[in-house]
Amino acid sequence: MQGNSDTPSWVTLTEGEQLVWNGHPSLRSVGGTFVVGLILIAVGIGIGALFEDVIRLLSLVPIGLGLFIAGVTYVNYRSVQYVLTAEEVYKKSGIISRNVVNIRLDRIQNTSYTQSLPERFLGYGHIQIDTAGTGGSDLILEDVPNPEHVNGLITEYLDKVRPQPDEQPQSA
Template sequence: MDTPSADEFEWLTLDEDEELLWGDTPHRLSLLLSIGVGLPLCLVIVGIPLVVSSYLHHTNTNYVITTTAVYKKRGIFSRSVQRVEFDKVQNTSYQQSMMGSYFGYGTVEIATAGTGGVEMRFRNVESPREVQTKINERSAETENGTNGEDAEAVLDEILTELQAIRQSIDEPAEASSAESDRSKAEPAASGTGTEESL
């Protein structure tokens, strides 16, 4: 799977730290069913809109994986862009029909936490298992990165608290030590003064 250029997806706006990893349209051969049904119907004029509609839906649908999220863009006359961040991805799966298995395309389903179901589908994408693997890898990396940052933040907080506790313990100890030294010095000073007066 080659890394595409962001110029291929003019509708996509990436964040500063976000990079494009994969992007594609539905597999060309997934149009065979629509064409197979539409061509005979062209004789009665009903099939022409079916074939044209299938082709336009195919060319105006994009699926994208970046370093932070997955995107799905649809729309012929209007545009609908759906985004799911990797930290929300709960589960992924892929399915292939008999024709999809033969020609190497299938549908990848992405379920998210909180919805309890499939949030996004990449329909008829080439090499669905590879696409699913790429999503799972990025999701795991994001989860590990977030957990690592959380653990580091907690450790920093604990260290700061321990330093504050140590400082609060050391200050009274130093003060009582100084007071003890002063009290020892005072009797010695008063003793010398008495001897001089005698």
């Protein structure tokens, strides 16, 4: 069953499952690199406007480099997407080749989030998701906007899929 219009085409929802959160890494995490690309473009345009002949031709170098940096930064940003449903967490990466990792909420043992000082100031961070039987993080959602909120959503839905202590099956 496909969900509402916000559900990405690569996510298949089961009957009754709903989309909880859908996002990309924070634009703030790539903003500096993107701005460098735009500055190079502006410098190239400025050189082209001020000078003539050979120097004007040389202005194409910073313009091309700036377009490349800004373009690659934007494509990398758009190529990663995170989805939380009532039953699973997904991470998709890639444009030409696609890699989708999904973890069922009932398999998750622990979640945590981290933010460095600059990341706290800019409002993004990383969420680590651990499942049973592994030594490290099974899935890391990088540069998530408002990671405290998103981690809280994951925890909220984890509590809904985990059996409560009074619901544990009785052994005979």
